[in-house]
Amino acid sequence: MPEKVTVSVTDEAVGRIDEVVAALEHGGMHVDQVLRPIGLITGSIDTQRVQALGDVAGVAAVERQRTVQLPPPDSDVQ
Template sequence: MSESSRSEPVGVILAVDPDRFAEVVEAARRAGLTVTGEQQILGTLSGTIAEDRIPALEAVAGVESVDRDRTIHLPPPDSPIQ
């Protein structure tokens, strides 16, 4: 795959089977995930992956959901709209 055809990395948060956490993390890495955080007790991990690799990540056994990371901007406390 050429560099021009690769999609940009996006942040994702995964819900995974907590009983298979380590196994799922390794399989997600093989699918292309760059892990940035592991929360084993919660059964979640976060990372970045090329947008076009998300379907491969969703297909990993033990991955229950894949959500794109989102940033929410709130207005300042003294803003008229709350």
């Protein structure tokens, strides 16, 4: 099942972020957005392959995106 992730690029790799994107895609990540000035890449990848993204050269961190769902306004939750 695909999982949404945010990948942070090392300061040294920001200048070659397109190479990092290509390596992530080669590793199975579907890239949605590349925020070049701040070195972030968002997208999705199969849950079982998330950990392997951290091994890509130029990747500083991989964070799984969390989903928060609020109850409907008319629910009994207070």
